[in-house]
Amino acid sequence: MALVELRDVVKRYELGGETLTVLKGVDFTIEAGEFVAVMGPSGSGKSTMLNMIGLLDEPSEGTVLLRGEDVTTLSDRERTKARQGAIGFIFQDFYLIPSLTATENVELPTLFGGAGNKKGREKAIELLTDFGLGDRLDHLPKELSGGQQQRVAIARSLVNEPQVLLADEPTGNLDQKTGKEILDRLREICDSGVGIIAVTHDPNVAAYADRRVNIVDGVIDGDDALAREDHDA
Template sequence: MIELIGITKSYQIGKESIDILKNIHLEINDGEFVAIMGPSGSGKSTLMNIIGCLDRPTSGTYLFDGEDISTYKDQQLAKIRNVAIGFVFQQFQLLPRLNALKNVELPMIYAGIGKKEREQRAKEALEKVGLSDRMHHMPNELSGGQKQRVAIARAIVNHPKLILADEPTGALDTKTSFAIMEQFTELNQEGTTVVVVTHEQEVADYAKRVIFVRDGMITNVETGGEGDIHESY
């Protein structure tokens, strides 16, 4: 599904060029569950942003489903983000003045889906994550775990091929983190490709492959524990 070939990312600060990613080569297959690990400043979040079409590489080639999207215009990348990729963030990114149902509907508004279908699909997504009784609650009426479940429902409502999660358990307690990772596991078992950026080994243990990033380079790739986290929690 994803192939990164010689990807670099640099920023110009004054006269100095700072390399964030250096000659990244990476393949992620359809249906995989992959974790990206690395210390703060390693480049892992920049790598995720490029995979998610939120940022552009300075050089290199990005193939998504066999299509070279390296030179896509902003509007083309926005369509991929909306239709093919679902995002889950550490701080949930819910709109505070919209209830859970309306928050989940948002990606479908951008996709031009009609009101009746939006509402039906949003309800189904919330039911899938176990929040059928919280649809009309505002974000400030939900626990951290419930907010993250709303975020997951929003991420899956357009039936994306890929879910990208950036530190999805970082703001949650251990028990809730376990439940959220179980949710990602279930989605992956249903065929969705899942990529999780994390600094927590317990979270990475859910993945079937763990990619280690340090100083802007992939330093190691390991087969994940595929469930070892269940015992450590």
């Protein structure tokens, strides 16, 4: 069964009496253990599609299925619960909470729904250490570099062990070496059975993917399996 499936998803915005159709009937599936790169020009609908997959926004028409369950008919509360249990996000702008330390930011998603416990903090510290931030645990976001903040955001996306990981330009602020380390790590996570969808303009990211989906003007124009390059070379 697909982890997530979009069936003929249409997204429209009403603006000043005009209707803007941003997604024009998108069909898409991702399976466990797949790494999909989503590419396409600015304004083509990539982030909008990611928001649909991540249950952050509702389609105007069409169906979104999470592990076979139609989530378009759920209440807001049920949808939020489904999202928290299954989906991790790495946002382009990080959205770290300025008043919380690195550890507290990463721990935060484990506190929702009453699951907060020692384990959440341990997991947060383990992830941050893994990402080379073991000596930055108590720093606030403003005390971290852009690339370090990005790694905190990635750690936070993983703390609840999601089945689907969504990333908008996950390596946008990283130097080549750190970027490669993060991609290697994402690849490992993916190989452990997580489905990853990364929106990117970076050919290095696309080189890590199993599939590349191209979006042009709200429609999928190309969905191709890729031969993966040898990254250890």
